[in-house]
Amino acid sequence: MKLVIVESPKKSESxxxxxxxxxxxxxxxxxxxxxxxxxxxxxxVDIENNFKPNYKLMPKKEKIWDEIRSQAKKADEVLLATDPDREGEAIAWHLADMLRLDVNSTKRLEFHEITRDSIKEAIKDPRIIDMNLVNSQETRRILDRIIGFKLSSLMQKKLRSPSAGRVQTATLKIITDHEKEIMNFVPKEYWEIVVTIEICKEQYHLKLAKVNGKTPEIKDEKAAQDLFNKLGENLTLNEIIKKVRNIPSKPPFKTSTLQQEASNRFHFSTSKTASIAQSLYEGITVGEEHVGLVTYIRTDSTRLSDSYIQRAHSYISENFGSNYIGVVKKEKATLLGQDAHEAIRPTGNHRTPSLVSKYLSYDQIRLYRLIYNRALASLMSDAKEEVSTAFLKNGELEFRLESKKNLFDGHRRLYEEDENDVICTPLMQEGTVFKILKKEKVQKFTTPPARYSEAKVVQLMEEAGIGRPSTYASTIRLLLTRKYIEATKDGLKATEQGIKTATVVAKYFPEFADVCYTAKMESDLDQIQYGKTKHLEMLNSFYAPFEQKVKEAYQIMYKEPEEVTGELCPKCGSPLVNKKSKHGQFVACSNYPTCKYIKKPEKVEPQYTGENCPECGKPLVIRKYGRNKTFVACSGYPTCKFVKNEEHHHHEEHDHELGKCPKCGGNLKIRTYRKSKFIGCSNYPKCDYSTKLKK
Incomplete structure (x- = not known):
């Protein structure tokens, strides 16, 4: 028996x-x-002993480890089949180390899609653990632990901010700088001259484009009125310029562009996109087959394999025609791109979205269709359209009307992008005069830049070289959890604490707020992965200067005073202050840890309804459950369990009876509570008998 160890239960099923x-x-x-x-x-980490790490079994992993160790002892051979990325390589090495397997001979299976052929090929052609990749991951983890623990401790003590880190702080700085730009924005007045004309029984609204061949700057009403007075009653078609343009398809998705497109089209968060894409990668039961529908989802490459390109070209020719086959796009090399994996694509063109839709959830099929169509469309021919620009004049005032006519749909036949509606070119002749139906001068004001969406932050992270595909979503999620930013209907908004944290880190540790420094660190870590740099060299060069900066910051950094309540501690007489913990806000002594007094929260007076309990005579009160839900019950609880109006508990009673209650003799009925059905007594709440409903 051979033991294969994977990362997720879904993969083990496949x-x-x-x-x-x-x-x-x-x-x-x-x-x-x-x-x-x-x-x-x-x-x-033992800093003085060449940064030797001290690893410990993670909480709640004892049973999993015991099972793996037990099975490994019985197995003839152990095959490591963790994910084909840095973290997966590290997990494979940890398994080899814990099971005392030889890293130079233990078989490491590498696969980029979970299909029968891919897994069989990985079994046939295994490799060994890549120790350069392991060293790169371990160095990242050690750096993040040192920076995170030391910097976070400093922030907690001086600023009461929960954390700071290598990637999260640089990302936070991007968002807070943009928030400051929004806060400091001063609107400026400007005016537009707009006319309405009719062409081919269609009304068009045209804005003033040129005055004497120059773009006008209409800053106030007087300037607008001067131009408005020059406008006559007609516009004359002076010229029509027609151009044919080719619109190439976009490349297939990588992690960042998939998250951006899913956000723009479906308003998915980066975490939701990552979760759905992971489920598509790990495997779905389609008919009698259990298969991964897409390739590995954490990638920074738009490269497609030769085998997929051949299959895709055949599919395009058969289903759309040979004139729809386009050229294969060459990926532009980037300094930070690793190109370790293919682009995100379907594992099989025959598994069309319409074929697999009945096996997927609503969100899964939307994302799969997006991935499927984008990958296939990237290999299709350019779309062609004719763009016509009409120049209409009245004296020195020029207005423009642009229209488009589709000549060849190309890739758009499969992957229609969010562009303006294509309209037919109006049938017009130069010299034609059009009556102005309406003319107006419109006052407007410039608006502040829009807040960044999660997708935009991912794009900026990638462009700056901050983090890697596997960390984009988790970094944004961490900033939200820390309450450094908040998700609003307008986008991601930096909180006061977030701005304060980014500002202080930028002042005392400017390198961690500098995207260029963080990107260089990522690049240096990649050099370890390629075997061009020794991990100890990087750790040694980083640690000593950083440790010195932390010590200096403790001495010179201003400690933010705690908010005083105006009361004195009953134990030691020191002022009481407002404090925060992960459980919320509380009041405690400012002399902590010498004095550990915590003020108990004041009891909230019950809200009486003015009625008495029909069972015990005590007053009825309004109680809360959940976040914003209430019900009326006896104030004598738990002695008296009377509850008025059981609909407050969202019980739903069904008509048909199922016999007698064994407790009180009442009628048994099917009831629903919070979407779950059960059998309960009709005399509830006097009788609380219930039992499970057998399926």
Whole structure:
């Protein structure tokens, strides 16, 4: 028996179906070990002993590890089939280390899609663990632990901010700088001259484009009125210029562009897109087949494999015609692109969105259709359209009307992008005079820049070289959790605490707020992965200057005073202050830790209804449950459990009876509570008998 170890239970299900008898499949469910929080500074790293890490089994992973260890002892061979990325390589190495397997001979399966052929090929052609990739991940983890623990501790003590870090702080700085730009924006007045004319029984609204061949700047009403007075009653068609333009298809998705497009089209958060894409990658049961529908989802490449290109070209020719086959786009090389994986694409063109839609959820099919169509359309021919620009004049005033006519749909036949509606070119002749039906001068004001969406932040992170495809969504999620930013209907808004944190870090640790520094650090870490730099060289060069800066910051950084309540501590007489914890706000002594007094929250007076309980005579009160829900019950609870108006509990009673209650003799009925059905007594709340409803 051979033991194959994967990362997720979903993958283990797929592997079991593909490999059959002779193989046992287990899942680690992510990392098994992480740096301990013991040792000097709680870093889990022995700085003085060449940054030797101290790994510890993660909480709640004991049962998983016991099962893996037990099965490994019985197995003839252990095959490591974790994800084909940096974290997956690290998990594979940790497994080899914990199971005492030889890293130079233990088989490491690499696959980029979860299909029968891909897994069989990985079994046939295994490799060994890439220690350069492992060292790169370990160096990242050690750096993040050192920066995170030391910088976060400083921020907590001086600023009461929960954390700071290598990637999150640089990303936060991007958002807070933009927020300051919005806050400091001063609207400026400007005016537009707009006319309405009729062409081919269609009304068009045209804005003034040129005055004596120059673009006008109409800053006030007087300037607008002067131009308005020059406008006559007609416009004359002076010239029509027609151009044919080709619109090439966009490349297939990589992680960042998929998150951006899903946000723009479906308003998905980056985390939601990542979660749905992961489910499509790990495998879906389609008919009698369990298969991964898309390739690996954490990639910074738009490259497609030769085999997929050949299959796609055949599919395009058969379904659309040979004139729809386009050229294969060459990916532009970037300094930070790793090109370790293909673009995100469907694993099979025969699994069309319409074919698999009945096996997927609503959101899954939307994302799969997006991935499928984008990958296929990237290999289709250019769309062609004729763009006509009409120049209409009245004296020195010039207005323009642009229209488009589709000549060849090309890739748009499959992947229609969000562009302006294509309208037919109006049938007009030069010299034609059009009567102005309406003319007006409109006052307007410039508006502040729009807040960044999650998709825009991902784009900026990628452009700046901050983080990697696997960290985009988690970084934004962390900033939201820390309450440094908040999601509003207008986009991501930096909070006061977020702006304060980014400003202070930029002042005392400018390198961590500098996207160029963070990008260089990412690039240096990549050099370890390529075997061009030793990981100890990077750690040594980073640690000493950073440690010195932290020590200096503790001495010179201003500590933000806590908010005083105006009361004195009953134990030591020190002022009481408002404090925050992960559980919320509370009042405590400012002399902590010498004095550990915490003020108990004042009891909220019950809200009486003015009625008495029909069972015990005590007053009825309004109670709360959930976030904003209330019900009326007896104030004598738990002695008296009377509840008035059971609809407050959202109980739904069905008509048909199911016999007698064994507790009180009442009628048993099917009831619904919070979308779950059960059998309950009709005399509730006097009788609380209930039992499960058998399916």
């Amino acid at each position: 592997f079991s179906r593909y490999l059959g008898e002779g193989y046992s499949i287990l899942a680690t469910q992510g990392h098994l070990r992480d740096l301990a929080t013991s040792g000097k500074g709680g870093l889990g």
